Amino acid sequence: MTSSKQGKDARKSFTFNRVFGPLATQAEVFVDMQPLVRSVLDGYNVCIFAYGQTGSGKTFTMSGPKILTEEGLGVNYRALNDLFDIQAQRRDTFCYEISVQMMEIRNSSQNGIAVPDANRVPVASTSDVVDLMNLGQKNRAVCSTAMNDRSSRSHSCVTVHVQGRDLTSGTVLRGCMHLVDLAGSERVDKSEVVGDRLKEAQHINKSLAALGDVIASLAQKNAHVPYRNSKLTQLLQDSLGGQAKTLMFVHIAPEPDAIGESISTLKFADRVASVELGAAKTNKEGGEVKELKEQVALKQLLLMFLLLQIACLKAALASKDGENESIRSTHSSPDILRDIRISHAPPASGHPGEEAGCLEVFIFQAEIHSTTFS
Numbered sequence: 001m002t003s004s005k006q007g008k009d010a011r012k013s014f015t016f017n018r019v020f021g022p023l024a025t026q027a028e029v030f031v032d033m034q035p036l037v038r039s040v041l042d043g044y045n046v047c048i049f050a051y052g053q054t055g056s057g058k059t060f061t062m063s064g065p066k067i068l069t070e071e072g073l074g075v076n077y078r079a080l081n082d083l084f085d086i087q088a089q090r091r092d093t094f095c096y097e098i099s100v101q102m103m104e105i106r107n108s109s110q111n112g113i114a115v116p117d118a119n120r121v122p123v124a125s126t127s128d129v130v131d132l133m134n135l136g137q138k139n140r141a142v143c144s145t146a147m148n149d150r151s152s153r154s155h156s157c158v159t160v161h162v163q164g165r166d167l168t169s170g171t172v173l174r175g176c177m178h179l180v181d182l183a184g185s186e187r188v189d190k191s192e193v194v195g196d197r198l199k200e201a202q203h204i205n206k207s208l209a210a211l212g213d214v215i216a217s218l219a220q221k222n223a224h225v226p227y228r229n230s231k232l233t234q235l236l237q238d239s240l241g242g243q244a245k246t247l248m249f250v251h252i253a254p255e256p257d258a259i260g261e262s263i264s265t266l267k268f269a270d271r272v273a274s275v276e277l278g279a280a281k282t283n284k285e286g287g288e289v290k291e292l293k294e295q296v297a298l299k300q301l302l303l304m305f306l307l308l309q310i311a312c313l314k315a316a317l318a319s320k321d322g323e324n325e326s327i328r329s330t331h332s333s334p335d336i337l338r339d340i341r342i343s344h345a346p347p348a349s350g351h352p353g354e355e356a357g358c359l360e361v362f363i364f365q366a367e368i369h370s371t372t373f374s
C-alpha cells in the first residue's frame with residue numbers, strides 16, 4: 001500500500017491469510033470460511049467478525065445487499081444453510097438442535113452501551129433464519145452519515161448455538177458461533193456527525209478500541225486481559241480467548257481518500273493476525289463423563305445430608321443436656337431430612353434414551369438457622 005507520506009511511511013506492506021478483490025463473489029468468500037463454520041457442529045466455539053471503516057462493506061459481507069438475491073446472500077445465511085445441510089447428512093448418526101440468538105450492542109443514554117433482550121430461537125430451516133434475520137435487520141440502529149447512507153450504528157451479533165448428540169455413544173457436543181458485524185470505525189470529522197450522533201460515533205470507536213486492547217493483551221500474552229472494558233469484549237470473551245476458532249474479515253474502501261483509514265484498519269488487522277490463540281478445543285461431554293458427573297452430584301448431596309444429620313443430632317444432644325446454650329436449630333432432625341429430596345427421575349422427554357438415568361435433584365428450604373457448632 002502506498003500512502004502520500006514520504007520516507008519510511010510512504011510504502012507499507014501487510015501479509016494476511018487471504019485477500020479478496022472488489023470482484024470476489026459472496027460464494028467465494030464463504031468457501032474460504034466454510035471449514036470453520038462446519039467445526040461448530042463438531043463442538044467448537046467459532047467467532048467471525050467483520051471489521052472496517054464505515055461504508056466499506058461489512059454488512060454486505062455478513063448479511064448481503066439491501067435487496068437480497070440468492071447470489072447476494074452474506075455469510076450469515078450461507079453459514080446457517082450449510083449447518084442445516086450437514087445436519088441432514090448426519091441425520092442417522094447425530095441428533096442436532098440449532099438455535100439462534102440476535103444481539104445488538106448499541107449506545108444508550110443511561111449506561112453507555114446496552115444489549116437488548118435476546119432470546120434463543122430454535123431454527124429448523126433456512127426460511128426460519130431469514131425471517132429472524134430480517135427482523136433483526138429491521139430493528140438494527142441504522143442512520144445516514146456522510147460516508148454511508150445506511151450506516152450501522154451498533155455492533156450486531158448473530159449467535160448460533162448447536163447441540164449434537166451422537167446417537168451411538170451418547171456423547172453430547174456443544175458448539176457456538178458468533179457472527180459479528182461490528183459498527184463502522186470512522187473518523188468523526190469525516191463522517192460529519194454532530195450531537196448525539198457524534199457521541200455515538202465516539203462510543204463506537206471506544207468499544208472498538210477496547211476490542212483492540214483485548215487483542216493487544218492476548219498478542220502480548222499478558223496475564224490480565226481487559227475483557228470487562230466493554231460489553232462487546234465481555235460478550236465475546238469465550239471466543240477471543242484460548243479455545244475458540246476465530247476469523248476476522250477486514251474491509252477497506254477502494255477510494256483513494258480513504259487511505260489514512262485503510263492504513264489504520266490494516267494495522268489493526270496486523271495486530272489481530274499476530275494473536276496466537278492456542279489449540280482450539282471441543283466442548284464434548286461423553287456418556288461416561290455425564291454419568292460420573294451425576295454420581296459426584298449424588299455423593300455431594302449424600303454428604304450434605306449426613307452433615308445435616310450430624311448437626312441435628314449435636315443440636316438435639318446439646319439442648320437435652322443443657323451443656324451448650326449456643327447450639328440451636330429451628331428444625332428437628334426429621335424436618336430437615338424431610339426438606340431434602342433426592343429423586344432419580346425417569347426420562348422426562350419423549351426422546352428415547354435422551355434423559356435416561358438423568359438425576360434430578362430438588363432441594364427445598366434445606367437450611368439451618370442460627371446454628372453454632374461447638
Ligand SMILES: Nc1ncnc2c1ncn2[C@@H]1O[C@H](COP(=O)(O)OP(=O)(O)OP(=O)(O)O)[C@@H](O)[C@H]1O
Nearest residue numbers: 053054055056057058059060065148151152183184
Ligand atoms: N462487494 C461489494 N459489492 C457491491 N456492493 C458493495 C460491496 N460491498 C459493499 N457494497 C455496497 O456499499 C455500501 C456500503 O456497504 P455496507 O453497508 O455493507 O458497509 P458497512 O461497512 O457495513 O458500513 P457501516 O459500518 O456504516 O454499517 C452498500 O450500499 C453496499 O451494498
